Amino acid sequence: MAVNRLTLGSRPDPASSEPVGFRPLYRQVKEVLVDRIARGAWRGGEAIPSEIEIAAELATSQGTVRKALDEMAAENLVVRRQGRGTFVARHDDARILFQFFKLAPDEGEPRFPESRVLRIGLAAADEAAARHLGLAPGTGVVELVRERSLGGRPAVFERIVLPAKPFAPLCDRPVPNNLYDLYATRFGVTIGRARERLKAVAAGPEESASLGVAPGAPLLLVDRIATAIDGRPAEWRISACRTDDLHYLSDLR
Amino acid sequence: MAVNRLTLGSRPDPASSEPVGFRPLYRQVKEVLVDRIARGAWRGGEAIPSEIEIAAELATSQGTVRKALDEMAAENLVVRRQGRGTFVARHDDARILFQFFKLAPDEGEPRFPESRVLRIGLAAADEAAARHLGLAPGTGVVELVRERSLGGRPAVFERIVLPAKPFAPLCDRPVPNNLYDLYATRFGVTIGRARERLKAVAAGPEESASLGVAPGAPLLLVDRIATAIDGRPAEWRISACRTDDLHYLSDLR
DNA sequence: CAGTGGTCTAGACCACATG
DNA sequence: ATGTGGTCTAGACCACTGT
Incomplete structure (x- = not known):
């Protein structure tokens, strides 16, 4: 097995033109x-x-x-x-709840939602999906649409897009509630962080039917790109969330 | 002047019933x-x-x-x-933009917004304001309503509530754009962190007029409690944000 | 040059968990 | 009792900034 050679703290060659500067x-x-x-x-x-x-x-x-x-x-x-x-670190429910699932009831404790898969299958990445995941347009992707409930009531309608490589086998069996744990244990892709962009939008027909709100009712739209610990984008997820008795929690510090 | 006596790392009295445990x-x-x-x-x-x-x-x-x-x-x-x-640390615009102002244009660089004060004055804290700020109901508060613009277009309509002690003098002269810097330099209240709760709502009459959107249009409602570095709640702020060409950025890590 | 924070090391001891 | 991470110290040297 190869030995890990680490350079010392001091620069080995002061005249070197390395642009990296100093690496502790x-x-x-x-x-x-x-x-x-x-x-x-x-x-x-x-x-x-x-x-x-x-x-x-x-x-x-x-x-x-x-x-x-x-x-x-x-x-x-x-x-x-x-x-x-x-x-x-494991992506157990407690960690997801703390780090990645920011939707909480206005009254009462945060809980992990239940999920119901509406559709899952392979598709070709459209322009947006390709851009978000760093793929060439037309590359194979897995597309998953599901509905998530809190306290028995639908709260989130979401669409998830993943590169078919390595996630295609997802289509073959039932997917669990906690996806990030599955990504890590079954596919060796450990999600490290995510960037979410939030907007308020009017509910479309599919969302309003799923969430039981009037068409045009305001929903919180969460557009997430999740990144693996090696820095590569691994998941694109758009979630439409009911916020009548829920809210999205953001800690600024 | 009193000398700062620090206890040592080891417990001075192992049989002591102090509940604090170990304080490094x-x-x-x-x-x-x-x-x-x-x-x-x-x-x-x-x-x-x-x-x-x-x-x-x-x-x-x-x-x-x-x-x-x-x-x-x-x-x-x-x-x-x-x-x-x-x-x-100073609450300069760059820090506010990084830490506290999470609204950014969909295209282009984040910018610090301009502000226009619509109303400012003293009032008695209602039940909600008292609860959020840790005051007794009826205590004096400063109430400030303003409109904030990005790229010359109104983007945020917000109401800010502060304890009259020590913030009452705010009513006497024009308030600057960057409030947190003012809190620190003029009132000795340094904001350290904040907790925001987000919801999607339908625009009311005042918001729709100010932001130039149709009544009932979806807006992002941001309910913030900002806390001073001594841990006390110092500001309650509710902002209604246009998100047609803007978004709220939330980094999960 | 002197002064600052940043890195790296070595060693002692403490708090905590487990056997 | 042993082994783990956590704290505390002391000292050497490096990188960066200003004079």
Whole structure:
């Protein structure tokens, strides 16, 4: 197995014309670890080696490894537990609820929604889908339309577009409620972050039928691009949300 | 002047019934520094003492002070610049745009909006305002209604409610475009974070007139409670936003 | 040049979890 | 008792900024 050679903190060649500037050691350590997680070296929930072991393997100090792991913990890639170890973060319902599902009832606790699939199948990426997912137009994609309910009442009508490679097998069996956990465990695609653009729109016929609101009623439209931890866009999702007794929570800090 | 006594990292009395658990030294250092900023020991943009000076004053190590300052930088309380020093964060337009103003044009760069005040005056807090601001109902509040434009076109119609203490003088002279900077420099209230709840609603008569949209057109309603760095709610703001060629940006990470 | 924050190291000890 | 991450310290050196 190849040894991980890390350049030292000091520049090896001061006259070099590298445009990268200075790359701290702890970022290189982080890069190695993120890459290993992205390649599935450990499963979600599994413990990674201890700081001391990683430090020994990469020939650096425990403090440097710690700084790398602290950054990864801040990005929700990893969970650290004193006395137990460092674990690859899982997309369990609690995390989804905290990080990715921002819709909550006006009164009462946030809950994870139930889902009902309305349509699923393969299609060719139109111009918008191709642009959002970084594909060539016409590339195969999986298209999934579903309805999500909170407290037994339909709340979200959404359309999800994924690259057929590697997600095509999704069409073959029932899809679970929690998709991001499935992406990670079955397809090795770990979603790291997402960017959402929100608009208020008038309900169209399909949305109004699904959500039980009048046509033209105001709905919150959430346009999300979710990105894997290797930085590649992995999912495009448009959700129309009822907000009569729900709201979208955004923390500014 | 009182000396800042910090407890050591080890528990002074293992049999003590203190419910606080363990309070790391660096958090106590942070607490001291946050408190000094909240009390206006340094103005926004001003440099605070160097790590070495703070460490000497509080009789701790540079590394501990650094950890405190790093956390404060992560919370946007402070800006650190290599070679120059550590500065109290200012609510300049760039920061507002990044942290608090999430509305951006669908095409083109985000910009800071212009504002036009429609009404300002003193009032008694109704039940909702009192609850949001942690006041007794009937307490005096400042109420400000304004219209904000992007690219010369009205985009946001908003109502802002503030405690009359200490904000009453706002009514006496023209209010600037950037309110959070004013809160900090003139009233010593530094906004640290905010929680926004979003809904899609139908435009009412006042909103539709101000924003130039049809009555009943869908608008994005943003209900914000902004909190000062000492943790107290300082502002309640409800904004109705046009989203035909704008969107609200939410980064999930 | 001196002074600042940033990185890296090494070691000691603490808090926590598990066996 | 052992091993994990968390805190704290001390010191060396690097990168950056201003004088």
